[in-house]
Amino acid sequence: MTKRLSVVIPTYNRRPVLERTLPALSAQDLPPEEYEVIVVVDGSTDGSVELLRDWKPKCAFRVLQAEHRGPSAARNAGIRAAEGDLVLLLDDDHIAVPELFRQHCESHSGSEISLVHGPVYVAADSSQTMFRYISETCYEDFYHCLNPEIGLRYPNQGVSFIAVLAALGNSSISRHVLLRSGAFDEEIWAAEDLELGVRLWKMGVTFRYQPAAIVYEYYVKSSGNYLQKQAPALGAGDLIAGRKHPEYRPHSRLGGFAETSLPKKWLRSALMRLPISPVPLLALPLHLEKWFYRFSPMRRLGGHLLRSAETVARLRSALNVAGSWTALRSEFDRKLPGLLYHHVGPLRSSGPQAISISPERFERQMRWLARRGYTGIRASDWLRWLREGTGLPEKPVIITFDDAYADIAEYALPILRRYGFGAVVYVVTGQLGGSNHWDEARGCDTLRLMTGEQIKYWAGQGIEFGAHTRTHPDLTQLSASDVSEEVIGSKNDLSTLLGAPVVSFAYPYGAYNEGVRELVQREFDLAFGVEEGMNYLRGDPHLLRRIHIGPTDSFLEFALCVRRGKIMKLRALRNKFAVRTHLRRALSHFTGRLSHQE
Numbered sequence: 001m002t003k004r005l006s007v008v009i010p011t012y013n014r015r016p017v018l019e020r021t022l023p024a025l026s027a028q029d030l031p032p033e034e035y036e037v038i039v040v041v042d043g044s045t046d047g048s049v050e051l052l053r054d055w056k057p058k059c060a061f062r063v064l065q066a067e068h069r070g071p072s073a074a075r076n077a078g079i080r081a082a083e084g085d086l087v088l089l090l091d092d093d094h095i096a097v098p099e100l101f102r103q104h105c106e107s108h109s110g111s112e113i114s115l116v117h118g119p120v121y122v123a124a125d126s127s128q129t130m131f132r133y134i135s136e137t138c139y140e141d142f143y144h145c146l147n148p149e150i151g152l153r154y155p156n157q158g159v160s161f162i163a164v165l166a167a168l169g170n171s172s173i174s175r176h177v178l179l180r181s182g183a184f185d186e187e188i189w190a191a192e193d194l195e196l197g198v199r200l201w202k203m204g205v206t207f208r209y210q211p212a213a214i215v216y217e218y219y220v221k222s223s224g225n226y227l228q229k230q231a232p233a234l235g236a237g238d239l240i241a242g243r244k245h246p247e248y249r250p251h252s253r254l255g256g257f258a259e260t261s262l263p264k265k266w267l268r269s270a271l272m273r274l275p276i277s278p279v280p281l282l283a284l285p286l287h288l289e290k291w292f293y294r295f296s297p298m299r300r301l302g303g304h305l306l307r308s309a310e311t312v313a314r315l316r317s318a319l320n321v322a323g324s325w326t327a328l329r330s331e332f333d334r335k336l337p338g339l340l341y342h343h344v345g346p347l348r349s350s351g352p353q354a355i356s357i358s359p360e361r362f363e364r365q366m367r368w369l370a371r372r373g374y375t376g377i378r379a380s381d382w383l384r385w386l387r388e389g390t391g392l393p394e395k396p397v398i399i400t401f402d403d404a405y406a407d408i409a410e411y412a413l414p415i416l417r418r419y420g421f422g423a424v425v426y427v428v429t430g431q432l433g434g435s436n437h438w439d440e441a442r443g444c445d446t447l448r449l450m451t452g453e454q455i456k457y458w459a460g461q462g463i464e465f466g467a468h469t470r471t472h473p474d475l476t477q478l479s480a481s482d483v484s485e486e487v488i489g490s491k492n493d494l495s496t497l498l499g500a501p502v503v504s505f506a507y508p509y510g511a512y513n514e515g516v517r518e519l520v521q522r523e524f525d526l527a528f529g530v531e532e533g534m535n536y537l538r539g540d541p542h543l544l545r546r547i548h549i550g551p552t553d554s555f556l557e558f559a560l561c562v563r564r565g566k567i568m569k570l571r572a573l574r575n576k577f578a579v580r581t582h583l584r585r586a587l588s589h590f591t592g593r594l595s596h597q598e
């Protein structure tokens with residue numbers, strides 16, 4: 001008779017841990033004839049095999065011995081030998097609650113192909129280490145985010161990734177599906193569960209969280225040991241997983257390192273370049289970790305220290321695998337400044353927010369970019385990097401033009417072509433060859449818009465076109481059906497005109513609400529708002545940032561936009577001074593007149 005469940009556990013040189021965790025495996029409320037336990041001994045030399053041979057549980061139990069080839073190979077050997085319909089993957093330091101196996105079995109229902117995962121908490125009798133402390137704090141946060149009522153499936157990006165990251169280590173899945181996925185990648189020695197999780201998720205497996213399927217992790221490892229062995233393995237595993245699945249990169253620990261402050265970046269880059277690892281030095285104070293653990297402020301300090309040291313250990317190891325700092329940064333650490341222009345041409349536009357830039361000023365700005373090594377890219381270039389991790393120039397910048405004024409075809413696009421820059425123009429598709437009549441109410445002059453012919457010509461010259469609705473309304477003021485008409489309509493108009501798919505969208509006036517954003521996310525790969533800031537690997541692809549380049553911006557301001565993605569504070573300051581100057585002039589004029597009258 002085939003068993004319902006096979007429990008597969010790899011172990012390497014941890015006899016005392018097994019002594020603590022084995023008894024719970026046979027004290028289950030699932031009848032012993034319904035499950036088997038397979039422990040794969042990954043080349044241990046500490047007497048684990050003898051301990052396991054003497055263990056006589058009520059359930060079927062097998063010990064597999066293998067050469068030391070890492071946890072992935074050991075788990076795979078166990079999965080291949082398993083006879084159950086379901087495989088439950090546990091670690092050798094997991095203490096199972098009595099209902100664990102039954103909870104896993106009962107949570108697989110119907111024809112749904114699911115991966116069921118339960119929480120891993122820290123066992124109360126674990127050693128008092130900093131490693132334990134940071135695990136305690138981060139596990140709780142993880143499980144709070146998960147909703148047991150909802151099964152998560154690809155490509156529900158945001159939450160699903162949290163589930164995928166939290167999922168493995170105490171999870172069960174059909175053995176058949178596991179074998180079909182190719183099981184664990186044996187090249188990866190840590191974070192192997194994570195890579196498999198992403199793979200299963202992309203295969204369409206539904207992830208289900210079962211909060212009652214609890215295990216307690218029995219920590220014995222010192223933080224120093226963690227820093228020297230496991231953290232580097234995790235860094236390398238993260239890099240390999242990111243290469244196999246580029247969409248995993250924003251969620252990996254390496255994905256956030258572009259967004260730190262400048263001093264931190266310098267420090268990190270210096271630590272990366274040291275010929276010998278500084279990690280043992282950082283680990284030194286952690287020898288006092290039992291003492292750290294006892295007092296709350298010291299515990300926080302120790303936790304902080306361990307996290308910093310861990311980041312360095314992971315990064316240095318990822319750096320080793322990547323080959324060079326430049327290679328590592330090209331995959332994870334890219335920033336993209338976004339510039340927003342409207343009209344470039346003779347200054348005819350007036351009104352509350354002047355939207356024109358003179359061709360001379362625009363040319364000077366492009367020359368400045370080119371001289372400093374920047375390359376103008378298209379939205380599709382950024383998308384390719386987000387999806388595949390390749391193909392981005394060393395210093396990218398995205399130059400965007402909203403509304404598609406006819407004058408840009410005459411004054412701006414030829415300048416871009418001269419510098420070999422790509423750019424994106426956002427088209428109001430119901431107004432081809434018309435004018436920006438929507439600005440009349442705001443007291444602006446109207447200007448001519450590009451024709452379909454002009455758009456087709458420039459699309460052949462390396463300029464990308466995106467959708468900007470059909471009539472340029474404030475989308476937050478429309479009914480849902482009108483929003484669809486504007487958003488989907490403009491996408492269809494443009495793709496028909498160009499005979500190619502449309503990648504990106506720009507919200508008119510930068511205005512959106514939850515409903516608008518959701519529709520845009522369904523229809524487009526990327527979308528631009530008008531909020532300032534830089535774009536990174538981890539940014540929201542449907543709220544990309546860019547800065548409006550104004551007609552009176554100084555060069556310092558332009559440079560700040562490009563380098564830092566921040567300008568609002570400086571502009572506010574300038575306006576304040578400008579107001580003061582005007583006030584002073586007006587006052588002196590007034591007092592002058594008064595004194596004249598006297």
Ligand SMILES: [Zn+2]
Nearest residue numbers: 402403508509
């Ligand atoms: Zn617009």
